[in-house]
Amino acid sequence: MTVLPESVTGPHASAGASLRAALAEAARVVGADRVTHPGEETAGPPVSPLGPNVSLYRSRAVHGVVRPQTAEEVRRVVALFADGTTGARLHTFSTGGNWGLGSREPAADGAVVLDLSGLDQIRDIDVAQGWAVVEPGVTQARLAHLLAGTERMLNVTVSSAHTSVVGNALDRGVGLRHQRVEDLMGLEVALPDGETVRVGWWPEPSRPTPVYPHGLGPSLVQLFVQSDLGVVTAATVRLLPRPEALRVVRLHFTPGQVEEATAEIRRWVAQGLASGVVKIYNEAAAKAYGGPAGQYLVHVCVDGTARSVAALSAVVTAEAERSGLFSAVSATDAEDPQAANHDIAVRVERAYAGDPDPTDVLFEAKTGRPAARLDEEGGFLFFLPLVPFTGGALARADALIEQVRVETGVRCGATFNTLGADVVDCVITMRFARRGDEADAAHLALDRLYELFATEGFIPYRLDIDHTDWADRLAPDAGARAFARRLKDAVDPRHVIAPGRYA
Structure with missing residues (x-):
């Protein structure tokens, strides 16, 4: 089942000058040792730098993998591709533990992959108020360990303790308390034009405000759930009261x-x-x-x-x-x-x-x-x-x-x-x-x-990378799908962020 496409030959053989320039600049942003091109790590035939996947889905052709370590590096890398001239699209993953649905693989060929596992900071936490600001590389084991012995706990899943809190929530994973998307209070997002915005609720150092994700006006957090409108670099996650x-x-x-x-x-x-x-x-x-x-x-x-x-x-x-x-x-x-x-x-x-068992x-x-x-x-x-x-x-x-x-x-x-x-x-x-x-x-x-x-009539709520066409086949209203595409065109007119399993 793992047949590597012939197009996986690396950017120096198949990509244009614009893509090579963007990858070279990305290496300057994140460090040359944090950019990998297809096939460069092996002496044999070219292989995907993403490695195998547990489901034996076909390995997609990728132009390279970039491993930023800060939200600012993500913003700068996204901006490098903003004009669309490279012909590549950006695909992101948090820790790569999306097992059974594609692991680290993008949905389509021709992506530059952003591995966000290096964004692993717990930026802030307030046990009394019940929230934590975490980056995509933070695992549920690490956050749960930090909360041990406190009055708050994390809504954990029964997957590995070493999976991403943010990545799983953004794909509507199910914890033992409820769907984890309900725990997303706010998101920090690098938009396709290189701007960073924060939507939903975010802590304000100068004043305490109630933790409430919807705010005034349209609620924007859900725009970036199962979405290709931006790259999430951090989330405010709700911490639940720990039962006695x-x-x-x-x-x-x-x-x-x-x-x-x-x-x-x-x-x-x-x-x-x-x-x-x-x-x-x-x-x-x-x-x-x-x-x-x-x-x-x-x-x-x-x-x-x-x-x-x-x-x-x-x-x-x-x-x-x-x-x-x-x-x-x-x-x-x-x-x-x-x-x-x-x-x-x-x-x-x-x-x-709340203990995910490390x-x-x-x-x-x-x-x-x-x-x-x-x-x-x-x-x-x-x-x-x-x-x-x-x-x-x-x-x-x-x-x-x-x-x-x-x-x-x-x-x-x-x-x-x-x-x-x-x-x-x-x-x-x-x-x-x-x-x-x-x-x-x-x-x-x-x-x-x-x-x-x-x-x-039993409709899937998450899709794997080989069944992306079902997003259209299962849509209850064609007008809603068309509206989502108009949003994509408005926010990302050059379609820099790779269309995912739900686009």
């Missing part, structure tokens, strides 16, 4: 009970019995969390004061047992060292409490590789649709996943993340061995998932 106590109730049910069990869980969520995101794992996904064979697994978090947690966990446990839908119910695995899944339960509860034990159990080796050794794809939170809709999604297994032979893992009482984010994973025919089968399964789920 927390417990995760662990449940199991059989595949034949998907509709009834998920409808019952939806009732609990609607009535306020759960805190944060309830997670429902199918048989394949549950294995990493110690789920028994042939069973679905559910994590229901309750938090608050010690007394309210004791009361709510007892209520959830009683409701589950009274329903007769669950084959096992436990609210004490994390407290009981003798419990079969004690260590896993402890890690799960810590994650809900050792990545659960992440490695799910992916089979450490984060640092995942792109070189692992193999998996993601499909991320939204499904109505009803028992019938989730049973239908489960049936579509089974249909894909029958058609392709690929058994998908699926995690249903509840985003409130009305919608569920489905994380569908196709794991494969990098050698042999498994990768081809997984990519075929991915294509079928797009087709089947879209036909059902």
Whole structure:
């Protein structure tokens, strides 16, 4: 699947004088050792300077990789390409951990890549007010460690602890509390003409103001989410109050009970019995969390004061047992060292409490590789649709996943993340061995998932780099897409910022 285009021959062979001049000037801005051209790091045939990706997507042809370390360097590099004469477009990534959707790869050939992992400063933090100003290279492990022992916590994801807070939020990743885009209070953005602006809420040293992202007039933060209108160099991220106590109730049910069990869980969520995101794992996904064979697994978090947690966990446990839908119910695995899944339960509860586990034990159990080796050794794809939170809709999604297994032979893992009482984010994973025919089968399964789920009305909220055309195919209103393109033409008339997966 990783066929390198013949056009990856480096800027000195294929690019014009304007591009060579821009890259040379970029080297003067960031340092010559922080600019890489295709093929220059190997003695053999030219290879992509972005390296392999875990999904075995085709390596895109890039003109080079620039690694700035400050927002001012980003602004200056963007300005070098502002007139559009280079013919190249700028593609950015934060730490490159967009696994399953493309990792570091741009959506199209012909980009100059900005690696923002060197922008790794936590510029400011206010625990009392509940915010931190962080750059794209700041990982959730680093920010969470800084908050340890305080009254605030980060809304962490169940991905690697060493992934970007900002990058994941800008692509609408899902934390254990809610979608992370809800945590974006303000953004610092290098615009295509080289100007830097700050939108939304930003701390003012001379006076404290309430943390509120919308301001007066049009709310601008969302313009730069899943967007190609600028390069985000920092974000003000909301820090959540840390609960005094927390417990995760662990449940199991059989595949034949998907509709009834998920409808019952939806009732609990609607009535306020759960805190944060309830997670429902199918048989394949549950294995990493110690789920028994042939069973679905559910994590229901309750938090608050010690007394309210004791009361709510007892209520959830009683409701589950009274329903007769669950084959096992436990609210004490994390407290009981003798419990079969004690260590896993402890890690799960810590994650809900804002600790992303820098050792990545659960992440490695799910992916089979450490984060640092995942792109070189692992193999998996993601499909991320939204499904109505009803028992019938989730049973239908489960049936579509089974249909894909029958058609392709690929058994998908699926995690249903509840985003409130009305919608569920489905994380569908196709794991494969990098050698042999498994990768081809997984990519075929991915294509079928797009087709089947879209036909059902279950629309993806994030796209991978091979399915960018679905942004137009799934748009509910053609006029809205046209308006977005008019905004692009107004802000970036020469289309300097590379069209991404959503443009």
